[in-house]
Amino acid sequence: MQPTDRRLANAIRALAMDAVEAANSGHPGMPMGMADAATALFTRHVKFDASDPHWPDRDRFVLSAGHGSMLIYALLYLLGYQRPTIEDIKHFRQLGSPTAGHPENFELPGIEVTTGPLGQGVGMAVGMAIAERHLNASYGDELVDHRTFVIAGDGDLMEGVNHEAVGLAGHLKLGRLIVLWDDNEITIDGSTDLSRSEDVIARHEAAGWHTISCNGLDAGQVSRAIEKAIADPRPSLIRCKTIIGFGAPNKQGTAATHGAALGADEVAAARVELGWDLAPFEVPDDVLGEWRAFGQRGATERTSWLERLEASGKKDEFLARIAGKADDSWLKPYLDQLLADPKPLATRKASEMALEVINPAVPATVGGSADLTGSNNTKTKGLEPLTADNYGGRYIYYGIREFGMAAAMNGLALHGGAIPYGGTFLVFTDYARPAIRLSALQKAKLIYVMTHDSVGLGEDGPTHQPIEHLQSLRAMPQIDVYRPADAVETAECWALALQSDGPSILALTRQNVTPVRTEAASQNLCARGAYRL
């Protein structure tokens, strides 16, 4: 007899409570509440092949509610990904284990993005959904035809960045973005009534989203809601009514299941409640076998995709694009041109001039600005806007959404196939900082074009003057901060940023600066960090 959906879901519940119990730390409530919804999603809808987590045409899944990390670790294990193993799960939250407290993209294939700072997962998913449509415009349905699924909690939808992300996704009509909202009416402090009275559904509808509600504890209902979401051309919010910690008879429905182990007695009671008569970390053969079969569900589709890739004539180009490699043959001729006619220029202008040669040479770049296009000089002549009617465009009008822009840029970069760059004033890195930090942590290959870098910005005054910004960004690990002195250095810094595997920030002047590099050099001197002038 095949295990029921509920029994499949109970494997997630049991692993989550056992791992949190062993670690004596973590969040059992969210995985237990969303186990049925996740079962519906992964056994019937998400396109993936556990044997190749990097398959470029896989659906992307973002666990925005990163505190519920045991949900994704349990799924990856059950579906038969190479890691985490059951040993990894037994070492949940331990030093050196890939089953980190919050999901980290650099620890486990299958984890698309690092989440935990609430709200940013949805923001990154927006970027992934943009990347998918953008690449589809170049490579067609044969090579790029996938969706972005998200599980988000109340906290994800309360965060300010969510309002930016939802607005942008609605505007760009990202119909392949589907968010499952774990509507359990609980956050750490208790009932959501303590802090929220807005109509979340109406807010999404007002932003142009499709919405639908279902019983999140009924996999069949969730599955039908996902089908409707897939069929609708708008981005979708699926409201899954759930009970946090479902299955733990005395603690479910309360914040007590949120951030602590249930305790031995409650775990024992939950095993009785769930009819899960097994030792910790044990999954019965019929259940594991069924999950493993679902893990291979996408194998045939992947094989046909590989055949289409071979036949497409665009194989090398596509794979190079996904790998994020950027040509730098533009640099030398461009530097020669600059050196032939040195003149005072603002480095923001020099950045635009560099981009005029970079964008034609590096088709992966996707530019943009948070409503300061004319000040950041980020839009070059050939770039068409990326819009709902033209996803092939390479310039995104992010609107006045610095945090949303940076989160989307992370998603674009981590999806693969796009090298995003985006601008605002350097002072407003404050508005984007949590996402800049996640760019650094995740090693997302992207470039922040931050102009008006000093008192030289002029009359706007102290509200617009970066004071401590450069130093504070330089204090951030794993991100390269460049402040070029003239046009030659600006071009060299662009070349370095495009060669890097991680994020970069260019701090650029508003005002003209005198050229300091007036002679040709045999190498990129900015690569040294400092050099004798």
Ligand SMILES: Cc1ncc(C[n+]2csc(CCOP(=O)(O)OP(=O)(O)O)c2C)c(N)n1
């Ligand atoms: C930006 C941010 N602020 C605060 C936290 C700490 N935090 C983790 S989970 C959580 C509550 C989230 O509530 P909800 O999304 O409803 O999750 P649930 O308790 O239902 O699993 C908070 C405040 C965080 N991870 N990120």
Ligand SMILES: [Mg+2]
């Ligand atoms: Mg909640």
